[in-house]
Amino acid sequence: MKKNFFSVLSCTLLGIMMTMVYMPNAKAQNFDINDLKTWANYERYAEANQSVSNPIAVFMGNSITDNWARMHEAYFTENNFVGRGISGQVTAQMLARFRADVLNLHPKVVVIMAGTNDVARNQKYIPVEHVAGNIISMVELAIAHGIKPIILSILPANKYGWRPEITDSTQQILQINAMLESYAKLNGISYIDLFNLMKDENQGLPKKYSSDGVHPNLDGYAIMEPIVKAEILRLAR
Numbered sequence: 547m548k549k550n551f552f553s554v555l556s557c558t559l560l561g562i563m564m565t566m567v568y569m570p571n572a573k574a575q576n577f578d579i580n581d582l583k584t585w586a587n588y589e590r591y592a593e594a595n596q597s598v599s600n601p602i603a604v605f606m607g608n609s610i611t612d613n614w615a616r617m618h619e620a621y622f623t624e625n626n627f628v629g630r631g632i633s634g635q636v637t638a639q640m641l642a643r644f645r646a647d648v649l650n651l652h653p654k655v656v657v658i659m660a661g662t663n664d665v666a667r668n669q670k671y672i673p674v675e676h677v678a679g680n681i682i683s684m685v686e687l688a689i690a691h692g693i694k695p696i697i698l699s700i701l702p703a704n705k706y707g708w709r710p711e712i713t714d715s716t717q718q719i720l721q722i723n724a725m726l727e728s729y730a731k732l733n734g735i736s737y738i739d740l741f742n743l744m745k746d747e748n749q750g751l752p753k754k755y756s757s758d759g760v761h762p763n764l765d766g767y768a769i770m771e772p773i774v775k776a777e778i779l780r781l782a783r
Contacts, residue, residue, distance in 0.1 A: 637680035
């Protein structure tokens with residue numbers, strides 16, 4: 547009896563010691579609650595996605611899409627569109643969350659507007675062909691799931707206020723847009739050239755459409771909205 551007691555006690559003490567070794571020590575590891583935030587930010591729309599039902603279109607993108615849904619909410623709610631933009635994101639992050647924030651919502655159409663943050667190196671340098679490749683991968687995922695894609699060109703941005711060292715942004719944007727447009731033509735994919743529609747004489751986004759040369763204001767979105775909506779409705783018939 548005594549032998550069994552000490553055996554149990556020994557096992558218990560060993561278990562406690564093993565738990566102390568393998569249990570993450572918040573103080574020792576400088577644990578921060580923000581560490582629980584995923585790289586692709588799956589959690590941003592996790593709750594909102596649960597209440598989405600049969601949207602006509604989901605808009606996948608970065609801060610330009612995020613701001614769009616926030617600044618002109620009526621454009622989305624009145625047309626049964628859903629905004630799934632996340633500020634700062636690059637195409638790899640969007641591709642990672644494409645299933646959670648697009649495919650699982652079963653829209654008729656997905657509008658993809660991405661790439662400017664890749665050019666701005668928000669997640670380090672990425673060659674232009676891989677930026678286009680990530681967008682094309684989203685397109686092909688959509689098609690495989692019966693969702694009709696629309697590719698929006700990257701908007702003009704001849705400089706980034708948060709990345710002044712990047713001096714060839716226009717060149718990169720034009721290269722990516724050319725790749726996307728060529729792919730779209732070859733494969734019968736909808737492509738909307740917003741770059742040439744909205745550029746100024748310096749290949750940038752004019753002040754009347756943007757205060758920082760990257761993010762559209764309401765006047766900028768007003769130029770984009772009817773064109774995008776018309777194409778969504780055409781595809782959703």
